[in-house]
Amino acid sequence: MNPTIKDVAQKANVSIATVSRVLHNLGGYSDKTKQKVDQTIKELKYQPNAIARGLINKRTQTIGVLFPDVSSAFSSDLLHGIDEFVHNHNYSVVVCNTDQDGKRTLKYLQLLREKQVDGILFSSEVLKKEYYDLLEDMRVPVVLISSQTDFPNVPYVKIDDFQAAYDAVDYLVAKGHRRIAMISGTKGDPIAGTPRIEGYRKALEAHGIAFNSRYLFYGDFMYESGSRAMKTILKKAPEVTAVFAASDEMAIGALSTAAQHGLNVPEDISIMGYDDLRLARMVNPPLTTVRQPLNDIGMIASGKLIDMIESGEIAQSQICAHSIVERQTVRTIT
Amino acid sequence: MNPTIKDVAQKANVSIATVSRVLHNLGGYSDKTKQKVDQTIKELKYQPNAIARGLINKRTQTIGVLFPDVSSAFSSDLLHGIDEFVHNHNYSVVVCNTDQDGKRTLKYLQLLREKQVDGILFSSEVLKKEYYDLLEDMRVPVVLISSQTDFPNVPYVKIDDFQAAYDAVDYLVAKGHRRIAMISGTKGDPIAGTPRIEGYRKALEAHGIAFNSRYLFYGDFMYESGSRAMKTILKKAPEVTAVFAASDEMAIGALSTAAQHGLNVPEDISIMGYDDLRLARMVNPPLTTVRQPLNDIGMIASGKLIDMIESGEIAQSQICAHSIVERQTVRTIT
DNA sequence: CAGGCAAACGTAAACGTTTACTCAAATAGG
């Protein structure tokens, strides 16, 4: 249907090898032939077939990206960075939405294997043994995003969750708060759960504030759960002056609930988020939060992955810098 | 490296044709051979190579999706629906972020061609002649999302923008508003711009309210532009009682600005959005808006595209139903 | 002017499948 390299060769009266050579600037042909070939390529509007190429050099110039939820603001910020970097380096991205479902994840991994992707980016999920085994089998480089693992040869890029939470709470304390509640992520989550809780505890302790389990609440990172948690905070621990949420979405849920209960933020209660999604700037008042540079993280992870693909060497994990972005949901208590 | 069909054939003492046959349940082999083959497939952990398969049947089971901005909430809602449908039908998705840049778009189209995608989903952008020509050349089915075209053989799926805007304004009028401003999208945008403005005008006229160009403002669908527009509304047309924004993001920008100017929404001014992104529920007060069923639109468009790929026939365009979702940013004026 | 060498190009195998064609053995029909 589409013209092939063979068509070009025939029309230009050369062999396909020659066409291939001029296509790749490999030398071994005269200027005259180059001209002739270039010319007929234009005439026929010839486009190389990446599939055929992939078959022979065992490279598809494609990477697979797995997200627990593509439609979340978190994932799409990451995806933006990934897409940009990856395309700039002549790769493409195929996205898969795991829905946090092990079966689905495994299925997608199989799919990516069949499609011969050159590497895999695995985001925001813990790398289970069964995933790891399959990945090992595939002999394909993997890098984790916003996650972490002890399995060998799997670098990750993320921020320091413990430190970020610590800094957030430290910030709150510096602003004069002492009765600080936390809306944590999913209970037992070893990546985005426990470390952030630990950061919260340790920061409290460092300032001589006893950890009070009545001030610790669990959500699932989503808006509704933040909203629910805030309701119980308001009921059971109304003396709290500040709430630290382990995600912006939960923080915003808390914010709305507070407002709906007639509280002013930050006058009556301070709220601090985690992530710095685009959202955080858009709510009102704008959310003070700890920033994960998601776009950069996406780019860095892609960079590492492509390095691994092209060099065959294992990249180093990287901890990116977080920062606190002060907006208007935290007040100073005097 | 990985075992191929040939390895399986050798180990099982059959020909590769036989292996291929049992792989595809084509019949023409005894139970005994099937068992033997299935067995060795398991032993070798054989996985078919989709690249080789793609080369021969000229199908990659992959579709390309172009977004102006993958990281927008709008795109990611669409992507969610697309991803789900597409994967359920044994295709994969490769995403491209055009940044609304013609050069980039063309480049991606080329890329998708080289990668031999089976079809293309083109979202939220007008199909320029140069894109269309290239697409024609590629001989690949295309369907437009949230866009429209007169070019033949390119179906689209979207809502009725004129009617949706009309209904929104009609709703506002029914609530007693008469001085209604509009924050429109990009000036001259033939899809998401003009028709919505027309809906606004016509709805006004239908109720005997004269269109007043002082009440029409232009943004670019993004948060900041809504915010800016609101500022000028407040300054130049403070008598306005309701603002209809052509996107949720702009509506939310307007909302924040109103709040920052000490106005209560909806008591002092009503605001209505357009899209019903996840965001709309999260701001506060929750945004009244006209809903585009983005997830469904993504699924429907994917369905049409896959139909076209598999049947070779051109699908019908489809206008999806919009609806007004009442939340708390519009008040009744008596 | 023979010999050698580089430049310019062609030949063909390989990548891992699918599938049209062929063929032998088994079975069925008369």
Next chain:
DNA sequence: CCTATTTGAGTAAACGTTTACGTTTGCCTG
């Protein structure tokens, strides 16, 4: 028991590239 048909299987071409290797030509050197 012989022929016709079906069943079970193998052979090889094809998909569109890349690339190792081979071949031809012309030119330079001694």
